[in-house]
Amino acid sequence: MKQVVQAASGGAVRVVDVPVPVIGPTEVLVATVATIVSAGTERAVTTLARSGLLTKARARPDLVRKVAEKARTDGLIPAARSVRDRLGADVPLGYSGCGRVVEVGSAVDRIRPGDLVATGGAGRANHAEFQAVPGLLCARVPGGVDPGAAAFATIGSIALHGLRLAEVGPGAKVVVVGLGLVGQLAARLALASGCDVAGIDLADLPLVTAEASGVRALRESGEATTAAVRAWSRGRGADAVLICAAGRSAEPVMRATALARDRAQLVVVGDVGLGLLRAPFYDKELTLRFARSYGPGRYERGYEEWGVDYPAGQVRWTEGRNQEAVLDLLAADRLRVDDLVTHAFPIDAAPRAYEIVATRSEPYLGIRFDYPASAASERVGSERVGSERVGSAVAGAALAHSAGPTRDRSVSPRPRVPRQRSAPAGRRGSRVGWIGAGTFSGSVLLPAFRAAGFDQLVTVASAGGRSARAFADRHGFAGAVAGADAVLDDDDVDVVVIATPHATHADLAARALERGRHVWCEKPLALSLDELNRVEKAAATGGGVLVVGYNRRFSPAVTAARAALADRDGPLTLSYRIAAGPVPADHWYNDRVQGGRLLGEVCHFVDTCAALAGSEVDTVTALAGREAELLLAPDVAVTLRHADGSLSAISYSSARPRGVRKEHLEALAGSRHVRIDDYRELVIDGRSTWKGPQDKGHHAAAAAFLRMCRGSDTGVTAELLASSRATLAAADALGAEVPRSPARLGS
Template identity: 60%
Template sequence: MKQVVQPLRGGPVRVLDVPRPTIGATEVLVRTLSSVISPGTEKAVTSLARSSLLGKAKARPDLVRQVVAKARSNGVSSAAKAVVSRLDSDTPLGYSAAGIALEVGEAVSGIRPGMLVATGGAGRANHAEFQAVPGLLCTPVPEGVSAQDAAFATLGSIALHGVRLADVGPGSKVVVVGLGLVGQLAARLLFASGCEVAGIDVAERPLATARASGVYGLREEGEETTDAVLTWTRGRGADAVLLCASGASSEAVNRTPALCRDRAAVVVVGDVGLDIARKPFYERELSVRFARSYGPGRYERSYEEYGVDFPAGHVRWTEGRNLEAVLDLLASRRITVDDLVTHRFDIGQAGKAYELIDSGSEPYLAVQLRYPEDRVEQGPVRLRKPSTRSCSGVGWLGAGSFSTSVLLPAFRQAGFQRFVSVASAQGLSARKVAERFGFEQAVSEPGEVIDDPAVDVVVIATPHDTHAELVLRALRAGKHVWCEKPPALTVDEAEELTRLAGQSPGVLFIGYNRRWSPALTAVTDHLGEASPRTVVYRVAAGELPGEHWYHDRRQGGRLRGEMCHFVDSCCALTGSAPEVVSAVAGSTGELGLADDVGLLIRHRNGSVSTVTYCASSPAGAGKERVEVLAGDRHAVIEDYRRIVLDGRRRSWSTQDKGHNAAVSTFHAAVQGSNTPAVTEQLLLSTSATLAAFRSIQDAH
């Protein structure tokens, strides 16, 4: 399928052929018929991508802090690789579209295949021939509304949410500052609500369009414009002002108080500068409100990803119900949008649309993209001819940052030579990984990788909740399998994996890489035969933002998703499998997603290990510190860069957590090396982690 993207390294917008996306239980697959470019938002995305590294850093200081934190914990080299990997990616564009529903997830209600639906992007791509859309942001289009008009629904929802926050009704006098596309839609929605509307802009074309729809259009001329607004409001000032302008300047917001009556509402809809002079707002006791995109539900994982709607009695106007409201207004003709379209381009010519917006060579409002109505999905996106080499063919599932910055380079270095196909839920990332690492093709479905006779080795680096199913499927197909941790999230899954691993001709490996690190290997060599051992493993992991996927209960949280690494490291350091495991979680938050966990293991050889995992990350403390005592031997590992062996220090120039050595061991196993004991140990570490999780549940 064709998809519109902006390379993060800069340059022009591109239209790529990528595999179509796949959907989950709460999503809908839609074949797009029409989409509308959001000039303000999308121009901001393209401008940021084309800025220098310094410009990107100034615009996103939050990402700079993440890079600095990663450099402190994992080393500068690791952080640099992550940055390079990120810059090599493409940003999908678009969020307001309409099309035909093709597939509907089992947890979605109210949508059937064949329906014309309006779609909201919620951070995903909508300028694409096929979209995977959250079910609550996929709304049936009423009879009589065309796909071209329905494609405005999400943009209309942004404007409608701003109108709702203004808290105005029939007879209210409202000023809209900035008559771009969202401003025009806001004015029409205000009219539909019975309000009187004045619009302010600096350009004649948007003013003319607004006047034609009934707006009292005023060119921005400072005091003269303010006087006109005061006259229009009978000297009182506007009941509300919607700031729909965009730009870094704070001029628009600071001239707003002069337009307002006492105690009016100011709603910030556009991305404007907010260096506010306090006194004018204080003197009129103005309420400044920020419109968060399409409405309640936006950026809420439970709403957009889990498909959990808010009861209408508690939240009447969610982002999904705002979509419905805009479509109903279009159906009744109380608002119209067709006259806002100034330019239309076929999807293949999308680059020209963005050139128009970037250059400002001619006036525009709504720029619409058209899609073929008879589009037939084309299968794999082939990037190079199939190899005729007899070496093991690698198939890859998942295309996240860890795959591109760490795992794929390790597989190349280990000696894997033929990379056959790669799949990801979002086809764009599969295409990018295929281009960068020399895969023969990019595909949509995991089955297209697993069932490919040219694929001998399947690498699973997908979201955690998919691992067990995909590992079992690949083992049943007789493939060699590398699975990133964790391979299972439940005891039943782990037991089935253990059973099948013993029967399949394929080798199963799990990405518990630390046991192969130079630091851990040196420590175990130093300890020799000394036993039993005591291991104290401390992890200062650092806090994660609320929207991080580790806080998604479907992915197992930090205990099952990351602490499994340290459990396996303890097993490697003691040279013994776990026998008894228990754990306690911190008192805050959901138990299964606890950031602070203490874990205790008694090993079969009498050794004892403790793992203390916390969200604290004091400067200078390092992320991982391991201390091992056995008889008269003592060893310390500091962030896998330094070790202390009975007081003698040793260090490495870069952090090495054993990724390359682990993959080399897997490569040897695929070539025929006997490694069933290693596989058994890795599975026992998984079972121990799940036992720790169960002990937390039992204790509460």
């Protein structure tokens, strides 16, 4: 299918061919009829993409801090590689459209195939022939409403939400500063609500268009305009001012203070500067509010991704219900938008539209993209691949608990996993299918696989397809697809690499193994014992090799330390301290569906301790801090007893003091002392025996995996499964809600 994108590194807007997206349970697949360009927002995206690194850094200081932190902890080369990979990505454009429903996720109600719906862009509703849209942001279009008009619904929701924040009603005097597309819609919605509306702008086209709709149009001329507003409002000033302008200057907000009455509402809808003076706000005791996009639910994962609606009695006007309100006003002919369309282009000509937006070579308001009517019937059947919902599988959520006393859980001996069979005839482990096109995949994992000798890159999959297409082009894959099924069912694929969100790992790994594929699965392998048991069974019977991305056991520091400790005369005592650093509140580590930091990262350190001890874990205890629910605790202490009597203590902290490296490991055994400093140095009995750039073992792990796939190396599947089992036992020891066998953890 065709989609409009802007490369993050700059250049012109392009129309690219990408796979049709695969929907999740809470999504709807829509064949697009029309989309509307939100010029202000989209111009900001394309302008930033085309700017230099310094401008990008000034615009996104949060990302600069992340890069600096990565450089400090991992080194300059990995940080530069990560930046390069991010800049190589394509940014999809657009968020407001309309189309026909092709497919409906299992958790979506009130929407059926064939429905005409307005679409919102919180998920993947972009300028594309097919959109995968959150179900709560698909609003059925009432009869009689033209699809081109319905495509305005989401942009209209932005204006409507701003108007709702202004808290005005019939007879109120409302001023709209900035009569671009959102400003025009805000003014018309205010008129439809019974308000008297004045609009202010500098350009002819916006003023003429606004006046034709019944708005009192005023050209901005300073004091004269202020006097006109005061006369119009009987000397009081406006009851509310909606600031729909865009730009770096704070002047539109400061102008609003002069136009407003005492104790009026000022609502910032557009992207404007905020270098404000206090006095005008203080003198009039003005209320300054900021509209967050389409309304309540925006940026909330529960609403947009998981499809959990807010009760109407608690939140009457969500972003989805704002869409419905705009559509109802269109159906009742109380809102008109057809005259706002100044330009219409077929989707193939989208770059021309963005030239107009960037250069302002022609006056414009609404720009519409039209899509071929044959897209749904001709392309979905040939391009749709499978029904796998990459990134949308839902694991059992851990319930909140207060931290209780430490409990230990014995890890019963694992069932014996038969030695891996040699690869089936014709499968020599070199033809790679890659599931997941994230930054880690491109900047860390794929370079390791290339260096190891995996040189036949068959196909890469992502849920939406767009990121897979960009990943394939950037890294040399022969093909790109949407959805994991297209990789799992591809007979040209010998090796499946799984680098998707954590909640999808076990299902994808088991299905790939059941098909006889060799599998590299990034950690964690499973989020519950039921999942782990399924994968273990598939590994034992499928005939393929299974490796989990516990790369530290393959690092030069751990490999040399294991050799040095091989002749020890007693059990080990291991102490592993991790200063992992904090993560933002909206980070996926805080998503219970993805298993939290214990299951998602501490598993690395459990496996490293088991590898150094050379002995499986038989008993686990764990404690969590009190900051969050148990499974999501940012600070965790885990102790392990190994079968040979060795003891490991893992202290995982969300602190990251300046100057402190992330990982520090010490091992004591009799007269032997081993210390690993952040995988940059190995010290044995006080003498530095290895030192170099940080190496956590990714390259060596990939090389070992290739040897296993080709049958020239014995597998470590049993050890990796045992580490996964021990990590789940740690979660159980916390008292977290992780399912386990009622009889024993080992079955």
